[in-house]
Amino acid sequence: MTLTEEFEELRPLLFAIAYRILGSVSEAEDAVQETWLRHQVSPTRPTSASACLSAVVTRISIDVLRSARVWREEYIGPWFPEPLLTDPYEDPERSAEPADSLSMAALVLLERLSPLERAVLVLREVFGFGFPEIASTVERSKAACRQLAVRARRHMDAGRPRCEAGRKEREELAGRFFDAFREGDVDGLRELLAADVHMIGDGGSKAPQWGRRMIGAGSVINPDKLGHVGPVADAWAVVREARRARRPQVDRRS
CATH class of the missing domain: 1.20.140 (Butyryl-CoA Dehydrogenase, subunit A; domain 3)
Incomplete structure (x- = not known):
C-alpha cells in the first residue's frame, strides 16, 4: 500500500x-x-x-x-x-x-x-x-x-437535561421542525416548541434572529458555517424562496 x-x-x-x-x-x-x-x-x-x-x-x-x-x-x-x-x-x-x-x-x-x-x-x-x-x-x-x-x-x-428523548423521537421532531422551516411556516415552528422555550440562534451577525418569544433551543443559521451542507446553507434564502413560491402569481399579460 x-x-x-x-x-x-x-x-x-x-x-x-x-x-x-x-x-x-x-x-x-x-x-x-x-x-x-x-x-x-x-x-x-x-x-x-x-x-x-x-x-x-x-x-x-x-x-x-x-x-x-x-x-x-x-x-x-x-x-x-x-x-x-x-x-x-x-x-x-x-x-x-x-x-x-x-x-x-x-x-x-x-x-x-x-x-x-x-x-x-x-x-x-x-x-x-x-x-x-x-x-x-x-x-x-x-x-x-x-x-x-x-x-x-x-x-x-x-x-445534560434531566429527561432526554430517545433517538427516534428526536429524529421525528427534527424532521417536522425542518419541514416547517423549509416551508417558512413560522406558526408551525411555534407549535413544535414548548411555551417557555428559548431559542438562541448562532447567526454571527450575518442572519436575522427570530423574536424573543422563540428565543434554550439552538439553530445554527450563520451561512458561513453551513456552506458544507449544500443548498440549505443560507436558511433565510430558503425561507424567502418558499414564501415567494406561495405568493399568487400575477398574469402580466392581463
Missing part, C-alpha cells in the same frame, strides 16, 4: 476525531490536511499508521482549538458547533458512540470542556482508545488522562 493509499484509508477516522474536538468542519478538514503534510515529509514509516496519525491529528486539533478559543470569545452572539449531516467514519462495533457524539446537544456540551479534556474524552468515549495510547497522544501521564476523563464526564453530565 502506498503512502497516499494508506492515508486515504484513514482519512475518515482522522476527520471524525478532528471534527469532534474542534466542532468545525472547515477546521477539521484543515487539521487533516496538516496531518497529511506532516506524514508526507516524515522520514520514517510508523509501525501503526492509525495510532500515529490519530495522535498527530489530535495534537493539531488541540492546538487549533486553543487558538480558536480567542476568536470564538469575540464571535458576535453565541458560538455553536457546525452541524455535520453525515459522518464519513463507520465502525460497526462502535456505531452507537460515534452517532450519538454527532448530535448538536453532545457537541454543545463538549464546548464546556478544556481542549485537553475534550481530546481525552473524544478518544476514550467515542473511539475507544486505551489510556496508554491517549497518554502518549496528549503527552500526559496515564493517571493525568484518567483524571481529565473523569473531570470531562462530570462537566458533561452537569449540562
Whole structure:
C-alpha cells in the first residue's frame, strides 16, 4: 500500500476525531490536511499508521482549538458547533458512540470542556482508545488522562437535561421542525416548541434572529458555517424562496 493509499484509508477516522474536538468542519478538514503534510515529509514509516496519525491529528486539533478559543470569545452572539449531516467514519462495533457524539446537544456540551479534556474524552468515549495510547497522544501521564476523563464526564453530565428523548423521537421532531422551516411556516415552528422555550440562534451577525418569544433551543443559521451542507446553507434564502413560491402569481399579460 502506498503512502497516499494508506492515508486515504484513514482519512475518515482522522476527520471524525478532528471534527469532534474542534466542532468545525472547515477546521477539521484543515487539521487533516496538516496531518497529511506532516506524514508526507516524515522520514520514517510508523509501525501503526492509525495510532500515529490519530495522535498527530489530535495534537493539531488541540492546538487549533486553543487558538480558536480567542476568536470564538469575540464571535458576535453565541458560538455553536457546525452541524455535520453525515459522518464519513463507520465502525460497526462502535456505531452507537460515534452517532450519538454527532448530535448538536453532545457537541454543545463538549464546548464546556478544556481542549485537553475534550481530546481525552473524544478518544476514550467515542473511539475507544486505551489510556496508554491517549497518554502518549496528549503527552500526559496515564493517571493525568484518567483524571481529565473523569473531570470531562462530570462537566458533561452537569449540562445534560434531566429527561432526554430517545433517538427516534428526536429524529421525528427534527424532521417536522425542518419541514416547517423549509416551508417558512413560522406558526408551525411555534407549535413544535414548548411555551417557555428559548431559542438562541448562532447567526454571527450575518442572519436575522427570530423574536424573543422563540428565543434554550439552538439553530445554527450563520451561512458561513453551513456552506458544507449544500443548498440549505443560507436558511433565510430558503425561507424567502418558499414564501415567494406561495405568493399568487400575477398574469402580466392581463
